[in-house]
Amino acid sequence: MENILYKDTSSSPLGATLQTPSQTVGPYFAYGLTPKQYLYDFKQLVGNQMVSPIEHEEAITIVGKVFDGNGDVIPDAMIEIWQNDGENQLFGRFGTGTDVQNRFIFSTIKPKSVDGLAPYLSVIVFMRGQMIHSYTRIYFSDEAQLNATDEVLNAVPAERKNTLIAKKKGLNIYEFNINMQGENETVFFEI
Amino acid sequence: MQMSNITYNQFDREVHPPYLAPEYKSTILRAPTKPLILLKQSLSELTGPVFDDFNLGEFDHDLTKNSIKNGEPLGERIVVHGKVMNENGQPIPNTLIEIWQANSCGRYVHKVDQHDAPLDPNFLGAGRCMTDKDGNYKFYTIKPGAYPWGNHYNAWRPNHIHFSLFGANITNRLVTQMYFPGDPLLQHDPIFLCIPPKGRDLLISKFDLDATEPNFALGYRFDFVLRGHKATPFEKI
Numbered sequence: 001m002e003n004i005l006y007k008d009t010s011s012s013p014l015g016a017t018l019q020t021p022s023q024t025v026g027p028y029f030a031y032g033l034t035p036k037q038y039l040y041d042f043k044q045l046v047g048n049q050m051v052s053p054i055e056h057e058e059a060i061t062i063v064g065k066v067f068d069g070n071g072d073v074i075p076d077a078m079i080e081i082w083q084n085d086g087e088n089q090l091f092g093r094f095g096t097g098t099d100v101q102n103r104f105i106f107s108t109i110k111p112k113s114v115d116g117l118a119p120y121l122s123v124i125v126f127m128r129g130q131m132i133h134s135y136t137r138i139y140f141s142d143e144a145q146l147n148a149t150d151e152v153l154n155a156v157p158a159e160r161k162n163t164l165i166a167k168k169k170g171l172n173i174y175e176f177n178i179n180m181q182g183e184n185e186t187v188f189f190e191i
Numbered sequence: 192m193q194m195s196n197i198t199y200n201q202f203d204r205e206v207h208p209p210y211l212a213p214e215y216k217s218t219i220l221r222a223p224t225k226p227l228i229l230l231k232q233s234l235s236e237l238t239g240p241v242f243d244d245f246n247l248g249e250f251d252h253d254l255t256k257n258s259i260k261n262g263e264p265l266g267e268r269i270v271v272h273g274k275v276m277n278e279n280g281q282p283i284p285n286t287l288i289e290i291w292q293a294n295s296c297g298r299y300v301h302k303v304d305q306h307d308a309p310l311d312p313n314f315l316g317a318g319r320c321m322t323d324k325d326g327n328y329k330f331y332t333i334k335p336g337a338y339p340w341g342n343h344y345n346a347w348r349p350n351h352i353h354f355s356l357f358g359a360n361i362t363n364r365l366v367t368q369m370y371f372p373g374d375p376l377l378q379h380d381p382i383f384l385c386i387p388p389k390g391r392d393l394l395i396s397k398f399d400l401d402a403t404e405p406n407f408a409l410g411y412r413f414d415f416v417l418r419g420h421k422a423t424p425f426e427k428i
Binding site: 017018019020021022023024025026027028029030031032033035038040041042043045046068069070072074076080082083084085086089091114117120122124126127128129130131132133134135152155156160180181185186187188189190191 | 319
């Protein structure tokens with residue numbers, strides 16, 4: 001990647017201006033953003049196979065649910081996962097409206113540790129009832145050593161750290177639930 | 192490798208809506224309640240998916256054509272255009288814009304939409320386009336209708352188009368809605384009114400006679416401003 005020299009452009013002809021406000025993704029995103037998953041007749045750009053599990057024997061599965069403040073499963077959330085460990089750049093997107101248990105499911109490969117930090121996936125959470133999306137991260141329960149020394153995890157209150165750690169549930173399967181509220185409210189980040 | 196001393200601005204909370212806005216009832220059980228934890232932006236935040244090698248379908252940018260079955264979709268044909276830039280005023284080229292909306296009667300194709308208004312067999316209401324090298328985009332569609340929703344008694348959403356943008360990296364991610372000038376429903380819509388007053392006008396498109404195509408389509412202009420980066424110059428090492 002080339003170095004790019006950024007400079008102050010506040011005097012550009014367009015001038016500095018305000019950010020466009022966010023609005024909710026609403027309940028009807030499926031045919032625009034995840035059409036193939038929801039069986040609409042429109043080409044889909046990205047889905048939940050960030051890598052093909054057939055072509056990558058090291059592929060992992062991330063599976064989970066999103067819960068509201070009553071502990072009910074949210075059936076109309078959309079989850080995006082992005083990962084970049086300097087080697088692999090992978091992106092996936094999946095809505096919680098098609099699985100019979102309203103789970104999100106992704107196939108990807110586990111990212112590498114970068115600069116001695118614990119490996120993680122970046123997660124963006126959208127849903128009706130969220131005016132602005134949420135950012136969180138997925139860490140891995142079988143990286144206990146790196147997790148213990150990770151500066152991001154250590155910046156999180158100790159009692160909430162486990163909300164960021166996906167539990168290994170079997171060979172190459174990790175479970176990561178997202179709680180919007182409550183005792184186990186997932187840690188969300190300001191990035 | 193990515194230079195570590197570029198940092199992108201955070202969300203400007205003076206223009207973005209809060210998580211919790213009880214007038215919009217669905218936020219009550221879905222808004223995070225604990226403070227966000229500040230994260231130092233690293234490689235993963237400072238990069239994001241790139242779609243510039245994706246071949247858009249021939250009519251992805253024309254919702255009046257991309258799902259024709261037996262005729263033209265019904266409703267008022269419009270052309271929407273504008274620029275995607277960051278807070279520093281720099282245009283963002285080659286970025287993906289995804290679009291979805293109701294048809295002219297206020298009905299979404301989505302299976303859970305129960306509004307008693309007709310579907311249009313020739314209108315899906317989904318599309319996408321890319322910004323060009325100067326950050327400009329343009330697409331054709333049918334002006335979406337207003338529709339009722341269950342938030343409160345006699346609640347109606349104003350006419351709007353949904354957008355999803357990626358921008359330069361995942362800090363730039365934006366999902367939003369564009370409204371139309373002079374819509375009387377705006378002043379009654381909790382989703383619009385959740386935006387702090389300083390930000391509201393930013394989501395209302397402008398009627399654009401110059402972009403209006405004679406005998407064909409009314410023009411509207413809508414610019415997107417994504418998060419900028421700190422304007423700190425640094426030297427190439």
